[in-house]
Amino acid sequence: MLFSKGCTYAIRAALLVAVKETREGRKFIPIRELADELDLSFHFLTKILQVLTEAEIMESFRGPNGGIGLAREANKISLIQIISAVDGMSLFSECALGLPDCGEAKPCPLHQSWSKRREELKRMFEKTTLATLAQDFSKNSFRN
């Protein structure tokens, strides 16, 4: 598993919010609605989305007509921001063999090839935004 479960839930939920905001013109979507449509545990999703609001990626509002919404435009929220908030950046900085001091100075035997791929992956998640994904979403939803 590349990401934790929580991280995949966060991405799915953020994407669904982005789609709903543009499609239905709503600002705040209740987490219960997201959990139902994504078939996820409401309480668990709530906790994960709290991380995104703390990271100022999303905004939340309590009470009737409350819910959660993007803190800025969908094309200003890249996947790396969500990944970083939920899972941290260790995937993109750590040695594949888990060696603590591996780096350019003291490379492990896998360092060259892995760090190259690692950077490519990172760049990919940096340039992919919720807006990018939302375009694809119109053709293929992820309730597959």
Added chain:
Amino acid sequence: MLFSKGCTYAIRAALLVAVKETREGRKFIPIRELADELDLSFHFLTKILQVLTEAEIMESFRGPNGGIGLAREANKISLIQIISAVDGMSLFSECALGLPDCGEAKPCPLHQSWSKRREELKRMFEKTTLATLAQDFSKNSFRN
């Protein structure tokens, strides 16, 4: 974390065995010796290496002068074989968003970009063998 801890230990140990076999001309290396040099728990490493012997990647021998050795030449053992035995191949087949039915037929919004990187990573681990790593090892050990 790309791999489980056990998987990184397995790769480190297998590589050390490869190096020791060629450098010192020994056929079986005691696991205790590997655990000491790699600074890993002996019992845990033993359990992980059992997986590699079951997968016929390594061979073991009990009793005095016993230990563990490669089941074939180092250039015939690719990292993907070790990874597959310990962690399975799910990293190279699963959807980045964890969606069960994601694939060419029903792609999630990340499918195109991730499956491409996934394949590249897989090929990299297929073509990297213990012999490849052992070359690098002569310059930089991994007790860093």
Added chain:
DNA sequence: CGGTATTAAGAGTCTCTTGTCTTAATATAT
């Protein structure tokens, strides 16, 4: 003001990974 809808916070549970420890099996040497 009181009821209701919603997120926030936090305790508690379940499961899987990681690691420890003990005992059994097996091979060697004397």
Added chain:
DNA sequence: ATATATTAAGACAAGAGACTCTTAATACCG
């Protein structure tokens, strides 16, 4: 045979990840 060195196997424990549930805080509406 007996002692010793080693892997094999399996029970057990600690920790983290993945949920579950309950209560509190907040906002709206009548």
